[in-house]
Amino acid sequence: MTFDRREFLKISAGAGAVAVAGLSGCATSVASARPKVVVVGAGFGGSTFARYLKMWEPKAEITLIEPNDKFTSCPFSNTVLAGINQMEDITFGYDHIKKVVDAWVQDTVTAIDTTKRIVTTAGGKTFAYDRLVLAGGIELLFDKVQGYTAEAQKTIKHAWKAGPDQTGVLRKQLEAMPDGGTFVMSVPMAPYRCPPGPYERACMVATYFKKAKPKSKIIVLDGNPDIASKKGLFLAAWKKHYGYGTDNSMIDYRPNNMPRAVDPVKMMVGTEFDDVKGDVINVVPPMQAASICDLAGVRVGLDGKPGPWCAIDYRTFESLTVKNVHILGDSTLTNFPKSGSVANNTGKMCASAIAELLNGREPDAAPVVTNTCYSASSPDTAFHVATVFRYGEGNKMVAQKGGGVSKEESELEFAYMESWAHNVWADTLGLPADYKFTAKG
Amino acid sequence: MKKSLAFALIAAGVLGAVAQAQAVDTRARFMAANCAYCHGPDGKSRGAIPSLAGLDKGYFVDQMKAFRDGSRPNTVMSKHAQGYTDAEYAALGAWFAAIK
Ligand SMILES: Cc1cc2nc3c(=O)[nH]c(=O)nc-3n(C[C@H](O)[C@H](O)[C@H](O)COP(=O)(O)OP(=O)(O)OC[C@H]3O[C@@H](n4cnc5c(N)ncnc54)[C@H](O)[C@@H]3O)c2cc1C
Numbered sequence: 001m002t003f004d005r006r007e008f009l010k011i012s013a014g015a016g017a018v019a020v021a022g023l024s025g026c027a028t029s030v031a032s033a034r035p036k037v038v039v040v041g042a043g044f045g046g047s048t049f050a051r052y053l054k055m056w057e058p059k060a061e062i063t064l065i066e067p068n069d070k071f072t073s074c075p076f077s078n079t080v081l082a083g084i085n086q087m088e089d090i091t092f093g094y095d096h097i098k099k100v101v102d103a104w105v106q107d108t109v110t111a112i113d114t115t116k117r118i119v120t121t122a123g124g125k126t127f128a129y130d131r132l133v134l135a136g137g138i139e140l141l142f143d144k145v146q147g148y149t150a151e152a153q154k155t156i157k158h159a160w161k162a163g164p165d166q167t168g169v170l171r172k173q174l175e176a177m178p179d180g181g182t183f184v185m186s187v188p189m190a191p192y193r194c195p196p197g198p199y200e201r202a203c204m205v206a207t208y209f210k211k212a213k214p215k216s217k218i219i220v221l222d223g224n225p226d227i228a229s230k231k232g233l234f235l236a237a238w239k240k241h242y243g244y245g246t247d248n249s250m251i252d253y254r255p256n257n258m259p260r261a262v263d264p265v266k267m268m269v270g271t272e273f274d275d276v277k278g279d280v281i282n283v284v285p286p287m288q289a290a291s292i293c294d295l296a297g298v299r300v301g302l303d304g305k306p307g308p309w310c311a312i313d314y315r316t317f318e319s320l321t322v323k324n325v326h327i328l329g330d331s332t333l334t335n336f337p338k339s340g341s342v343a344n345n346t347g348k349m350c351a352s353a354i355a356e357l358l359n360g361r362e363p364d365a366a367p368v369v370t371n372t373c374y375s376a377s378s379p380d381t382a383f384h385v386a387t388v389f390r391y392g393e394g395n396k397m398v399a400q401k402g403g404g405v406s407k408e409e410s411e412l413e414f415a416y417m418e419s420w421a422h423n424v425w426a427d428t429l430g431l432p433a434d435y436k437f438t439a440k441g
Numbered sequence: 442m443k444k445s446l447a448f449a450l451i452a453a454g455v456l457g458a459v460a461q462a463q464a465v466d467t468r469a470r471f472m473a474a475n476c477a478y479c480h481g482p483d484g485k486s487r488g489a490i491p492s493l494a495g496l497d498k499g500y501f502v503d504q505m506k507a508f509r510d511g512s513r514p515n516t517v518m519s520k521h522a523q524g525y526t527d528a529e530y531a532a533l534g535a536w537f538a539a540i541k
Pocket of ligand 1: 041043044066067074075076078107108109110135136137138159160161193194292328329330331338339342372373374375
């Protein structure tokens with residue numbers, strides 16, 4: 001536990017500024033000066049956090065550090081593989097975020113000193129902080145797949161971090177593939193970023209093949225023993241739209257088939273059982289919390305030992321082991337699915353908590369956060385999974401009853417999915433009310 | 442008595458400001474922001490999902506109850522509505538009703 005509740009209450013009965021200093025070891029509160037908040041990563045979590053903290057506590061001096069000049073959305077990137085959307089439709093400028101924060105730094109964080117509370121970038125700049133927010137997403141572990149070298153990565157794309165070099169290249173590879181070719185894709189072991197994402201990807205590539213290359217096949221190598229998300233809905237969609245279960249199925253689904261090796265020259269993927277040949281290969285390696293979390297020493301599990309994800313206090317998203325360091329989005333150890341909806345939602349939850357802490361007040365004792373993931377099952381149908389989580393005694397987020405999945409795929413949900421995308425992009429990036437979206441659902 | 446109107450206005454102004462400062466229900470503010478990833482920032486939606494900004498509080502609370510008990514057909518809202526209490530419906534309703 002990062003702070004003891006009784007201790008907190010005792011201290012906060014005193015003067016506000018002192019209370020915050022006593023609580024967190026922070027030197028600065030809004031009562032005395034402008035507390036420095038450094039945010040690393042301007043994805044779904046970091047951008048949303050920065051935008052909302054500025055709204056809720058304008059005195060916070062926010063520095064946002066991000067290497068990319070543009071935001072490319074992973075949500076909807078599978079529709080680019082289908083040919084429903086183009087890369088431009090899921091790519092956005094950071095114009096509004098740049099205006100909102102006190103300093104926008106286009107750079108990569110390379111070192112974090114949590115004792116002196118200083119962050120250093122590749123460009124050699126340093127930034128002092130009172131509160132540090134790490135929203136770096138995921139680190140992909142290429143060395144867990146034999147042969148997945150830097151050279152191999154030129155041919156084999158994961159497209160699990162969307163961008164022109166990943167999603168864009170994979171789409172071009174699919175376009176260049178002859179009809180009758182084989183697309184081999186993989187599903188990492190849970191927990192991974194976007195549980196329904198790989199199965200949606202199979203639907204979207206099948207959508208493209210059905211239209212442009214009907215003799216082609218998709219082999220899905222799943223490291224998990226079964227479809228890890230929305231199983232019934234995906235199976236129904238695969239049957240209805242892509243012949244699954246018949247001799248003519250476009251999708252060949254293989255559970256318990258973890259890719260262990262790749263060969264970009266022979267174009268093969270090796271599992272424990274088989275060597276599978278493909279014309280286009282798309283392997284998503286295992287993953288863990290972004291490497292910045294390790295730089296800060298917060299990639300630590302509930303047992304206090306190093307682990308793949310970061311254990312946090314769910315009321316504040318502060319690390320359980322290092323004070324004044326908060327972690328957001330996919331990097332956290334939680335029972336939430338790793339989704340853009342959750343990263344957006346918890347970005348606000350963390351902003352709300354930090355706004356309270358900077359004012360010497362206690363953060364919400366029982367915050368509620370929600371997840372909803374829409375998946376496209378065909379060019380006009382979609383379905384969802386939705387859950388509400390509420391803080392419970394002993395640092396738990398408890399899934400509330402009533403959550404679950406759509407009864408069936410529908411065109412109505414395809415329209416809602418498109419609206420969701422526009423709204424989550426607008427909310428994350430602060431897009432103006434008259435922003436002209438071009439992405440179709 | 443001539444001063445009374447001016448005094449009343451000043452008093453109202455001061456009290457109004459104090460009331461407003463106290464009125465920021467930070468819990469409702471965050472909970473309402475929870476809905477933004479579908480209903481848009483400040484409950485102003487782009488596209489097919491309805492906006493929440495400016496909805497009448499009574500109407501809002503009735504809809505949440507109807508989603509919860511299933512009497513209003515819906516795709517996703519029953520799942521969200523079941524996660525909140527009646528008191529939270531009221532706080533959320535007041536929050537969205539106040540948005541212009
Ligand atoms: C194919 C696919 C489909 C998906 N579909 C959906 C969907 O439909 N709905 C949904 O809710 N979610 C979806 N997701 C999941 C969603 O994309 C992630 O959960 C979300 O991006 C997590 O947000 P984040 O802020 O944790 O990380 P990110 O959004 O990845 O942001 C991390 C940021 O940190 C930056 N960064 C990393 N290291 C450093 C460093 N050292 N210094 C500075 N900056 C750094 C990165 O450049 C990046 O901008 C999908 C994902 C995939 C791959």
